[in-house]
Amino acid sequence: MSSVLSMETIKHSEEMLRTALISNHKDFIDMYQKYTPNVKRLLEEAFKANSILFKPIELQSKSDWILSHPEPKQDFYTYYTNSHRKTPVPGENIICIQIIGTLTHEIGHIFGMQHCQWLQCIVQGSNHLEESDRRPIDLCPICLRKLQCAINFDIKERFKALLRWIEEDSKSDPLVQPMLTSHKPTEAFQNWKVSAAFGGVKFNQLDSLRNGQV
Numbered sequence: 001m002s003s004v005l006s007m008e009t010i011k012h013s014e015e016m017l018r019t020a021l022i023s024n025h026k027d028f029i030d031m032y033q034k035y036t037p038n039v040k041r042l043l044e045e046a047f048k049a050n051s052i053l054f055k056p057i058e059l060q061s062k063s064d065w066i067l068s069h070p071e072p073k074q075d076f077y078t079y080y081t082n083s084h085r086k087t088p089v090p091g092e093n094i095i096c097i098q099i100i101g102t103l104t105h106e107i108g109h110i111f112g113m114q115h116c117q118w119l120q121c122i123v124q125g126s127n128h129l130e131e132s133d134r135r136p137i138d139l140c141p142i143c144l145r146k147l148q149c150a151i152n153f154d155i156k157e158r159f160k161a162l163l164r165w166i167e168e169d170s171k172s173d174p175l176v177q178p179m180l181t182s183h184k185p186t187e188a189f190q191n192w193k194v195s196a197a198f199g200g201v202k203f204n205q206l207d208s209l210r211n212g213q214v
């Protein structure tokens with residue numbers, strides 16, 4: 001039945017953590033040396049066996065992530081040299097879409113939704129970034145209904161609000177504007193609206209919603 005482990009703790013040696021954080025490559029050591037002493041002191045808390053800031057991982061069951069997804073440990077060097085590593089670039093919207101998609105997916109879990117196996121849907125499970133990028137950014141009708149049941153919104157009003165959000169200038173919205181520290185990424189959704197999930201029938205439906213025909 002349930003697979004209970006007696007609790008296991010993953011404790012890495014100081015040497016292993018140091019290599020994972022700083023790497024043995026000269027360029028990466030130099031890069032690390034450019035941090036201020038305070039930042040270095042903070043990061044080096046990781047090396048202390050009884051650090052008050054950073055704790056070892058505790059495994060409590062066989063379904064914990066590390067046991068059920070045995071993957072190589074990614075150190076800083078591997079991350080830094082990974083060709084798929086990204087840094088936000090002004091004018092490029094992919095990261096905004098990924099952030100909003102991830103939030104929507106995780107919010108689904110918060111309300112008890114499990115990974116969707118019905119239709120293309122933001123609540124589909126994924127094992128890696130490429131797979132999660134293949135998910136559409138919106139909910140399938142089944143998951144939409146689950147979310148609607150959980151928090152009781154008007155589905156039509158939700159689509160109207162999404163459309164308003166895409167189309168309106170955030171500067172004119174007193175509720176949204178103070179929360180934004182950078183440019184509202186609506187262009188990302190303009191592209192998406194035309195090209196992907198809002199294409200075809202759904203876009204026509206949204207157009208009708210906007211015009212009050214539904």
Ligand SMILES: [Zn+2]
Nearest residue numbers: 105109115125
């Ligand atoms: Zn998930």
Ligand SMILES: [Zn+2]
Nearest residue numbers: 116121140143
């Ligand atoms: Zn779904």
